[in-house]
Amino acid sequence: MAIDTSVRPQTETGRSTADFQSTTLDANAPVGPIETRWDTHRFNMKLVNPANKRKYTIIMVGSGLAGGSAAASLAELGYNVKCFCYQDSPRRAHSIAAQGGINAAKNYRNDGDSIYRLFYDTVKGGDFRSRESNVYRLSQISVNIIDQCVAQGVPFAREYGGMLDNRSFGGAQVSRTFYARGQTGQQLLLGAYQALERQIGLGTVKMYPRTEMLDVVVIDGKAQGIVTRDMVTGKVESHAGDAVVLATGGYGNVFYLSTNAKGCNVTASWRAHRRGAFFANPCYTQIHPTCIPVSGDHQSKLTLMSESLRNDGRIWIPVRKGDARSPDQIPEAERDYYLERKYPSFGNLVPRDVASRNAKEVCDEGRGVGPGGLGVYLDFADAIKRLGAKVVRERYGNLFDMYERITGENPYEVPMRIYPAIHYTMGGLWVDYNLQSTIPGLYVIGEANFSDHGANRLGASALMQGLADGYFVLPYTIGDYLANLGPSKVTTAHTAFAEVEAEVNERTRRLLSINGKRTVDSFHRELGHIMWDYCGMARNDAGLKQALNRIPELRAEFWENVKVPGDGAELNQSLEKAGRVADFLELGELMCLDALHRTESCGGHFREESQTPEGEALRDDEHFAYVAAWQFKGVDRPPTLHREPLNFEYVHLTQRSYK
Amino acid sequence: MATALTLYRTTIGKKAVMAVSGLILVGFVVFHMIGNLKIYLGAQHYNDYAAGLRTFGGPFLGNSQFLWLARVVLLVAVGWHIVAAIQLTRLSQTSRPTRYAQKKVTVSYASRTMRWGGVIVLLFIIYHILHFTIGAVGYTPGQYQEGDVYQNVVRGFSVWYVSIFYIAAMIALGFHLYHGVWSMFQTLGVNTSRTTRALHTLAAVVAGAVVLGNISIPLAVLAGVVR
Amino acid sequence: MNLTLHVWRQKNAATQGAFVKYDARDISPDMSFLEMLDVINEELILKGEQPIAFDHDCREGICGTCGLMINGIAHGPQRATTTCQLHMRHFKDGDTVYIEPWRAHAFPIIKDLVVDRGAFDRIIQAGGFVSVSTGSAPEANALPVPKVSADLAMDAAACIGCGACVAACPNSSAMLFTGSLIAHLARLPQGQPERYERVVNMVEVMDKEGFGGCTNIGECSSACPKEISMDVIAWMNRDLLRATIAKGKQGSQ
Numbered sequence A: 001m002a003i004d005t006s007v008r009p010q011t012e013t014g015r016s017t018a019d020f021q022s023t024t025l026d027a028n029a030p031v032g033p034i035e036t037r038w039d040t041h042r043f044n045m046k047l048v049n050p051a052n053k054r055k056y057t058i059i060m061v062g063s064g065l066a067g068g069s070a071a072a073s074l075a076e077l078g079y080n081v082k083c084f085c086y087q088d089s090p091r092r093a094h095s096i097a098a099q100g101g102i103n104a105a106k107n108y109r110n111d112g113d114s115i116y117r118l119f120y121d122t123v124k125g126g127d128f129r130s131r132e133s134n135v136y137r138l139s140q141i142s143v144n145i146i147d148q149c150v151a152q153g154v155p156f157a158r159e160y161g162g163m164l165d166n167r168s169f170g171g172a173q174v175s176r177t178f179y180a181r182g183q184t185g186q187q188l189l190l191g192a193y194q195a196l197e198r199q200i201g202l203g204t205v206k207m208y209p210r211t212e213m214l215d216v217v218v219i220d221g222k223a224q225g226i227v228t229r230d231m232v233t234g235k236v237e238s239h240a241g242d243a244v245v246l247a248t249g250g251y252g253n254v255f256y257l258s259t260n261a262k263g264c265n266v267t268a269s270w271r272a273h274r275r276g277a278f279f280a281n282p283c284y285t286q287i288h289p290t291c292i293p294v295s296g297d298h299q300s301k302l303t304l305m306s307e308s309l310r311n312d313g314r315i316w317i318p319v320r321k322g323d324a325r326s327p328d329q330i331p332e333a334e335r336d337y338y339l340e341r342k343y344p345s346f347g348n349l350v351p352r353d354v355a356s357r358n359a360k361e362v363c364d365e366g367r368g369v370g371p372g373g374l375g376v377y378l379d380f381a382d383a384i385k386r387l388g389a390k391v392v393r394e395r396y397g398n399l400f401d402m403y404e405r406i407t408g409e410n411p412y413e414v415p416m417r418i419y420p421a422i423h424y425t426m427g428g429l430w431v432d433y434n435l436q437s438t439i440p441g442l443y444v445i446g447e448a449n450f451s452d453h454g455a456n457r458l459g460a461s462a463l464m465q466g467l468a469d470g471y472f473v474l475p476y477t478i479g480d481y482l483a484n485l486g487p488s489k490v491t492t493a494h495t496a497f498a499e500v501e502a503e504v505n506e507r508t509r510r511l512l513s514i515n516g517k518r519t520v521d522s523f524h525r526e527l528g529h530i531m532w533d534y535c536g537m538a539r540n541d542a543g544l545k546q547a548l549n550r551i552p553e554l555r556a557e558f559w560e561n562v563k564v565p566g567d568g569a570e571l572n573q574s575l576e577k578a579g580r581v582a583d584f585l586e587l588g589e590l591m592c593l594d595a596l597h598r599t600e601s602c603g604g605h606f607r608e609e610s611q612t613p614e615g616e617a618l619r620d621d622e623h624f625a626y627v628a629a630w631q632f633k634g635v636d637r638p639p640t641l642h643r644e645p646l647n648f649e650y651v652h653l654t655q656r657s658y659k
Numbered sequence B: 001m002a003t004a005l006t007l008y009r010t011t012i013g014k015k016a017v018m019a020v021s022g023l024i025l026v027g028f029v030v031f032h033m034i035g036n037l038k039i040y041l042g043a044q045h046y047n048d049y050a051a052g053l054r055t056f057g058g059p060f061l062g063n064s065q066f067l068w069l070a071r072v073v074l075l076v077a078v079g080w081h082i083v084a085a086i087q088l089t090r091l092s093q094t095s096r097p098t099r100y101a102q103k104k105v106t107v108s109y110a111s112r113t114m115r116w117g118g119v120i121v122l123l124f125i126i127y128h129i130l131h132f133t134i135g136a137v138g139y140t141p142g143q144y145q146e147g148d149v150y151q152n153v154v155r156g157f158s159v160w161y162v163s164i165f166y167i168a169a170m171i172a173l174g175f176h177l178y179h180g181v182w183s184m185f186q187t188l189g190v191n192t193s194r195t196t197r198a199l200h201t202l203a204a205v206v207a208g209a210v211v212l213g214n215i216s217i218p219l220a221v222l223a224g225v226v227r
Numbered sequence C: 001m002n003l004t005l006h007v008w009r010q011k012n013a014a015t016q017g018a019f020v021k022y023d024a025r026d027i028s029p030d031m032s033f034l035e036m037l038d039v040i041n042e043e044l045i046l047k048g049e050q051p052i053a054f055d056h057d058c059r060e061g062i063c064g065t066c067g068l069m070i071n072g073i074a075h076g077p078q079r080a081t082t083t084c085q086l087h088m089r090h091f092k093d094g095d096t097v098y099i100e101p102w103r104a105h106a107f108p109i110i111k112d113l114v115v116d117r118g119a120f121d122r123i124i125q126a127g128g129f130v131s132v133s134t135g136s137a138p139e140a141n142a143l144p145v146p147k148v149s150a151d152l153a154m155d156a157a158a159c160i161g162c163g164a165c166v167a168a169c170p171n172s173s174a175m176l177f178t179g180s181l182i183a184h185l186a187r188l189p190q191g192q193p194e195r196y197e198r199v200v201n202m203v204e205v206m207d208k209e210g211f212g213g214c215t216n217i218g219e220c221s222s223a224c225p226k227e228i229s230m231d232v233i234a235w236m237n238r239d240l241l242r243a244t245i246a247k248g249k250q251g252s253q
Ligand SMILES: Cc1cc2nc3c(=O)[nH]c(=O)nc-3n(C[C@H](O)[C@H](O)[C@H](O)COP(=O)(O)OP(=O)(O)OC[C@H]3O[C@@H](n4cnc5c(N)ncnc54)[C@H](O)[C@@H]3O)c2cc1C
Pocket: A061, A062, A063, A064, A065, A066, A067, A084, A085, A086, A087, A090, A093, A094, A095, A096, A097, A098, A099, A100, A101, A102, A103, A184, A185, A211, A212, A213, A214, A247, A248, A249, A250, A259, A260, A261, A264, A265, A267, A268, A304, A306, A423, A424, A445, A446, A447, A448, A459, A460, A461, A462, A463, A464, A466
C-alpha cells in the first residue's frame, strides 16, 4: 500500500475537514513560557453566558473516567448533557479495572517531585513523541484531580497520621502515585459515577445505558449528533447536539486477547475517523509486562496484575534452557534475575516496554517457564522474608487472591508466572490542544484520543489524563467552541440524520443476511493472532507487509462468511460483536500501515530494524519527531498521512536509557 | 409523630418495630421463665408469687392493676410484632415473583424459621392462656382452681401430651430467640463486626436458658419430682 | 470433563421462560465459567441456534456486570468470587449444573440470563454521593482522615454493584448494596454533611424499587464477591434511626 502525502499550505485552524492539501497539522497550542500557557489560553477563551448554557446540548459518548467526569462537570456548569454507554450502568466502564494508582505532582513525600518533574518524566517516558504543552498542562492539573477525588469520598490509602499515602510506580524514581488498595480505578470511577448520578437525579444529564453509538452525524463540516442502537430493543435512533464528545476508551481489543473488557471497541472512534476525524499514531500500543499467562485456546481475555507488584517482586528465569525443575528446586546460582542484571539502576522497575520486550526475548531463547514456555517468574519470597507476609498481604492481597483464583496456585508459596499482554493504546483520534478532533465540534477525551503519552504511557498516568480531560480541560475548551458558535438550530429532523440512520440499518441488515459458516469470534481470534505476531511487541518490515496482505483477505472473508444469528430488533450479542469486529478489521490494517511507515523504534513501537547494540529502542528524531495523523480515504484505499511536527523546547531530546 | 410514621413506612422502620416489640417480649419471656422456676420452691412460694403479681405496685395501684398494665403492654407488643412480621413477609413474597428452581441455604437455618416459629409461638401463647390463666382447656371439669396456680400447673402437665406440646413449643421459641435476640441488635444498629460473635453467644445463652428453664418444669412434673 | 447444563432461556421480559438442557463436552478445568458458556455458544451459533445471552464485560471480577445463579448459589460455589472469575476446576466431571438469572421483582429479566439492574443506579441517584462540584474541592491533605476510617470506608466501597446480594437474599432485599454505599461515605469526614439526609433518601428509593425488607438472614454477605460484611446493614439501620430521631427533634422545636 502506497502512502499519499500531498502538500497544502498551512491553515490557521488546522481543523478543516472538507479537503486536505496540507501535511502539517496545527495543534492550536499556545506559545510563551510553558508554565503560563494553560492560564493564558484559558483567559483567551470565550465564555458561555451562564444563562445560555442550558440552551446547549452536549452529547457525551462514554461514561468512564473521562466521559463520566466530563458529563458531570459539564452538567454542573449548566449544559444539557446526553450520556451514552454500552454497559448496563455507567459504573461499569473499564476504568474500573485500573488497579495500580494515579499520579499527581503533590510532592507530599518531599522527595523532589514537582509539576516540572512529572512533565519531564512523562515526555521522556513517552520517548519524545508527545506534545510538550499538553503534557505540562496535564502535570499542572494532576494536583487538582486528587483534591477533587478526595472531596468526593474516594478512600485513598492513608498513613497513620491521616495523610494520603503514596507509592512509587513503574519507572518513576519519586513516590507520586496515589492508590486505593488494588482498586484505584474502581474508586475513582465510582467517584465520577456518583457525581454523574447526582446530575442524572437533578435531570441535567440524561443517561442512555445499553446504548451503542454506531455513527457520527456531520453537517456542514461540524459534528452535530450521533446515531445509536438500543441494545435491548434494537431501536436505531438519532440524537442531535451542539457538540459531540467521544470518551470511548482504547482499542486494545483489536488483538482479541488483551487486558481490556470484552466490550471495549473502536467503533465510535472508527466511525468518526471514517467521517473525517484523523487517527493518530495507531501503532503506539502498550504491552503490559505483568499479566497472567495464557492457559489455552479457550482464553477469552487476559488479566493484568498491577505492575506495583514489581516494586517488591523479583523477576527471574532459569539460567538453563528448558529447565523443567519446579522453581523451589532451582538454586539461586542457576537463576537469572535478568532485569536486575541488565538495568542495575532501575532493576525490576524499568518501564513497561523495556520489561515486556525483555520477557519476550528470554522466552524466545527458550528459557520461559510454565505452559508453552510463555512466562517468567515474579517472585515474592524475598519480599516476604524482608517485610513479612502480613505487609505483603496488605499491599498485594487482592492481587494474590486474583492470581490464585485464576491459576489455582498460591503466590505466597510458589512464584507467580507472568507474561506481557496488550494493555493500553497510546494512539487514538488526533486532537488539538483543545481536545478537538479534525471535525469541528467533535471532541475526544481519555484513552480514545491520541493522548499525552507519546509513544509509551507511564504507569498511573492514564487515570490522571482521563480525569484531567474530563474534569478540568474539556469543560473550558468546549465552552470556547460553543460560545463562538451560538446554540445550533439543527434537530434530528435534518435529512443528514435520516441518511446516516439508513446507512446504519443497511450495515446491520448486511451482517445479519450473510449467514456464512464462521462465528464472529473466530474472525476476531484470527485477526488477533495476526496483530500479535506482526504488530505486537516487536515489528519488522517483512512481518508488517505480510499482515497488510492478510488483513484485507480476512476482512473480505468476514463479509462473505460470517454467521450472525438472530435479528436486529432484540438483544443480540453476536450482532454487537460483529459490528465491532468489522471495525477492528479496518483499524488493524491502519495500525500495521502506521507501524510500517514509522521505521524508527520509539516507546511501545519497536522496530527490529532500529535498535541500539544493547537491543534498546532506537529513535530517529530527524525523520520521525512528529505525530502521524491518518485521514480515511475509503476502505481498500490508502489513507492520507498528515504530520504534526513535535518540537521540544524544554525537555531535550535524548536517547532513553534505563541502564 | 410524623417522622415516626415515615420511619414505619420504610422496611427498616417495620423491622425496628419488630426489634423493639421483640425486646419487650424477650424481656417478658425471661422474667416469666424465672418466675416459673419458683415452682421448685414449693406450692406456698409459687402461689404467693402469682398472687404477688396481682398485688404488685400497691398501695398506689389497686389489685391486678399492674398485671393489667403488663398485659396491655404485652398485647400491644405482640400485636405490633405480628403486624410488622406479616407486612415484611408479604413484601418479601411480592419481591420475588418467580422462585428459583434451585436455591441453596449457605447460612444459619434459625433465621429461616422465624416466620413459622413465630406462628407456632403465637398458637402456643393462645393455648397457654386458655390453659393456665383461664383454665378453659386441658383440664377435667373442676380440676382447675383459680388462684391455686401450683396445682394447676402440676395437674396441667400431668397430661403427657400437653407436656409434649409445651416442650415442642419451647423448642420453637428457642429457635426464634436464637436468631431474634441477635437480630434485634443488628436491626437497631447496635451490632458491629466486632460485637457480632458476642451477640450471637448472648442470643444462644438467652434462648438456651429460656428453653431449658421452661422445659424442666413439665419434665419435673412428669417425673414426679414436682407434685 | 463433561457436564450437563440446565440453562434458563427466555426470549424477553414479555414471554415465559424455561430451562433448556445442554451438554458441555471436553471442558478444560482452566476455563472460566463464562469461557465454558462461550464454547457452548460457539456450537449453538454454528448449529444456527440462538446463543445464550448473559451479561459480562471485564471478566476479571471488578465491573460487576456478570452474575449467574449457579446450582442455587449466586456467583457459584466458590466464596468471594464473581461468576467470571469462577473456574471450571471447581466442578467435577459429570456434574449437572443449573444456571438461572438473578430473580427479583426489582431486577426484571431482559433476555435469558440478562437482567435489568437499573434500580441500583436509581438508589445512588437518590443520594449516593457527596455533593461537591468540580473545582470546589479543598487541598486534599487539609482534612486528615484516620487510617482506620479510610480502611473501613474502603472495605464498604469495594462493592461492585453486581446484585448477588439481592439474588441470594430470601427477601430479595438490597440492604447490603445500599448499606455498603451508606457506610462507605458515612465512615469518612467528607460524607458527614449529607450523612442523614442521604440515608433517608436512599432507603426511600430502595423500598420504592420493590426490594424486600431485610430480616438479617445473611445470605447476601455470604454470596457477595467482595465479602461486604453485614455490619454495613447495621450501620445503615443505625443511621436511619438516628436520622429519624434527629428529624423528630427538629419537629418538636
Ligand atoms: C486492567 C487495566 C488496568 C489499568 N491500570 C491502570 C492504572 O493502574 N493506572 C492508570 O493510570 N491507568 C491504568 N489503566 C488504563 C486506564 O484504566 C484507562 O486508560 C482509562 O481508564 C480509560 O478511561 P476512559 O474513560 O478513556 O475509557 P473507559 O473507562 O474504557 O470508558 C469507555 C466508555 O465508553 C463507552 N463506550 C465505548 N464504546 C462505545 C460505543 N460504541 N457506544 C457507546 N458507548 C461506548 C463505554 O461504555 C465506557 O463507558 C489500566 C487499564 C486496564 C485495562
